[in-house]
Amino acid sequence: MVSSTFSVRDQAVQDVLLEASTSTNLFHPSPVAWEDQQLYFLLPDRFSNSREQDTVIVDGGGHERDVPPFKPSDNGNAVNTPNDAKAWEQDGIVFQGGTLQGIKSKIGYLKRLGITAIWVGPIFKQVPRDDHLYHGYAVQDFLDIEPHFGTKDDLRELVTSAHDEGIYVILDIILNHSGDVFAYKGGEKRWTGETYEVEGFRDALGKPTLPFKHMGQISTPADASRDSAIWPAELQTPETFTCEGAISNWDYWPEYIRGDFLTLKDIDLGSDNPDNFRPTSALLTLTEVYKYWVAFADLDGYRIDTVKHMGDGPTRYICTALHEFATSIGKENFFLVGEVTGGRAFDTVEITGLDAALAIGNIQEKLWKLPKGFINPAEYFDLFRNATFLKKGTNAWTRNKLVTMIDDHDQVWRGGMDKARFCSDFEGSKLILPALALNLTTLGIPCIYYGTEQYFDGKGGSDRYIREAMFGGSFGAFRSKGRHFFNESTHLFREVGKISALRQEYPALRRGRQYLREISKDGNTFGVPHILGGRMTSIVAWSRIFAGHEIVCAINTDHEHSIEAYVTIDSELHNTTESLKCLYTTSSVASERENEAIVINANGRAARLSVPACGFVMYS
Incomplete structure (x- = not known):
């Protein structure tokens, strides 16, 4: 114990x-x-x-x-x-x-x-x-x-x-800040830049009956227990606190530095x-x-x-x-x-x-x-x-x-x-x-x-x-x-x-560089997806690249339909004789085409990905 x-x-x-x-x-x-x-x-x-x-x-x-x-x-x-x-x-x-x-x-x-x-x-x-x-x-x-x-x-x-x-x-x-360990004279104050007088530290019942100074300097009453004032004892001094009242303007200096956080008392x-x-x-x-x-x-x-x-x-x-x-x-x-x-x-x-x-x-x-x-x-x-x-x-x-x-x-x-x-x-x-x-x-x-x-x-x-x-x-x-x-x-x-x-398992997902990728429906016209109307329903694809290894990730914001699109990949890391392997898909049964994505010569290099509705895929 x-x-x-x-x-x-x-x-x-x-x-x-x-x-x-x-x-x-x-x-x-x-x-x-x-x-x-x-x-x-x-x-x-x-x-x-x-x-x-x-x-x-x-x-x-x-x-x-x-x-x-x-x-x-x-x-x-x-x-x-x-x-x-x-x-x-x-x-x-x-x-x-x-x-x-x-x-x-x-x-x-x-x-x-x-x-x-x-x-x-x-x-x-x-x-x-x-x-x-x-x-x-x-x-x-x-x-x-x-x-x-x-x-x-x-x-x-x-x-x-x-x-x-x-x-x-x-x-x-x-x-x-600390908790509400003392009370101001006359009730809670708002920050104005002035220092307010303190009524006293709160006792074990929450009442401000204790002098606003070190507990060792007073004749300790029965309720001046570990539940009173603030601990450790070194903090039981008036100098611990700014005593300037609660913040009203959360972006005004020095108010947001020296003011109380609502009833929580600011520590200097x-x-x-x-x-x-x-x-x-x-x-x-x-x-x-x-x-x-x-x-x-x-x-x-x-x-x-x-x-x-x-x-x-x-x-x-x-x-x-x-x-x-x-x-x-x-x-x-x-x-x-x-x-x-x-x-x-x-x-x-x-x-x-x-x-x-x-x-x-x-x-x-x-x-x-x-x-x-x-x-x-x-x-x-x-x-x-x-x-x-x-x-x-x-x-x-x-x-x-x-x-x-x-x-x-x-x-x-x-x-x-x-x-x-x-x-x-x-x-x-x-x-x-x-x-x-x-x-x-x-x-x-x-x-x-x-x-x-x-x-x-x-x-x-x-x-x-x-x-x-x-x-x-x-x-x-x-x-x-x-x-x-x-x-x-x-x-x-x-x-x-x-x-x-x-x-x-893959360092690229933790430490790799990151690139938002352009996509294309037909393999000819590429661009970064964007909102047309009220809500964008599209594949959003990005790459993480680390030490010559690229992992392509994509989500589908459409919650009703799967989407296929050509996704741009790094042209220096890939050639058209290879394919990308599916590391992960939310599809319950991935088709043969979904298990790998053939690299083609488009927009530098690209691969056709299929992403289920509300789904996520990763290819390597």
Whole structure:
């Protein structure tokens, strides 16, 4: 059992850091390249509680397994009456019961899907007595695990189990803000540039009864426990916080740097200018905290929350410190990926030393819209100019600087109350396989958001509805309750597993250069497909080329008809005496013509491909 820690100077913390610095071969090594990995993002509260029937548990059992699998007839079983529907909606904003042990129990499920790295949402101890903090972004104690999710030992066991199966673990961390750990005098404030007076730290009941200073400097009352104020103890000073009130204008500097993130209190990390940067005491403390968790749990990377609101100076400092620490203990390629909203993602990665940025803005929007036929293919592929001298704003990305995903838990590009998953409309429910195939076989480090592989629709409009419980809680997907969704027999699950295996087999799909290809119906007139009218129904084809090996991929945005077309290929790599072999097709029974594509002398070189309706093919 792991002992409690109250300070980064506690012996328990220092012992972990000392052992890490003096031991050899103690830690799981980093991957050679993160573009070789396939990520899976989950929210701990919404993923699994290890009680799902008919699932394969890596450790063999020891769990109650009383939740049956979802059947089509269970759709809407939680909303049979208006009162039921209201209760289901309210349950969407409170803890559902997912745990770290639950994630551990699904390592086999994830491995069979083709996942090689799990990105786990925040797990640190939240402000107590608030069931709405299931998301994990309102930290009250950075040195402990949220009891709803489990214990420190549970985290370490999860990571060990994942490593045993060849899966890396990336943890979501927060530096920009804490939970609502203090109250302003007179109530919540809006940012105006002035500093506001604080009434006090919140006690264990959430009341601001404690002086706004170090807990050791007061006569500790009975309720001034570990549930009070903020921990580690080094953060219990007024200087930890900017105390300037909540952000109103999310794009106005310095408001978005120094303002509170709604009720989440902004931590003063230092100047956002990286030149001649000096870290604050709070940043130094949090740096030690996150070094400790790397060493304690043998983590492989961090996803850093709200990087835009931290500023370049603090972000560069934490990236440098964590990279150096991880390298010193044998993790040469420790992964740091930043949530960078707005238009500065590329510059932020280059300036700060982040390894990658999340593609949660225009790239995610176009990755969503292209398979549905709602944008021209060039709008997506032009975002991946693979050389610095071709940079256009933020859109010059190499293969390992961008984490790409179709669904996620925020959908910042949609905004407001217009949020839902890819499968929420007719086109999405038909075209999810080619969408995931596009994600898996184009540039970037692909990531699947939990439940997308089970057709989750996320209908409802706000964030809560795209954060369904996958394990059968009271807020299940498809407006259900008491049914789990770990179904490995669905067409989508099986096919994603096949595509993932091919991605691991062929380096071109992970590291190759990328080209959007011209197509032709007759073999004479070639061009890049584009929208004519309301929705494009066409083959969209692209090539990945690596070390002289070309793999041609194509999706079909038509959900009713298969399409045949001549697709341009590299004229220097092919001649007209050869043919391309089909590596993959969604066709249940491929014809002899579909199994190979003859190379012809057209538009340089071309090959005739047949792509099933809502389908995906790969040729080599």
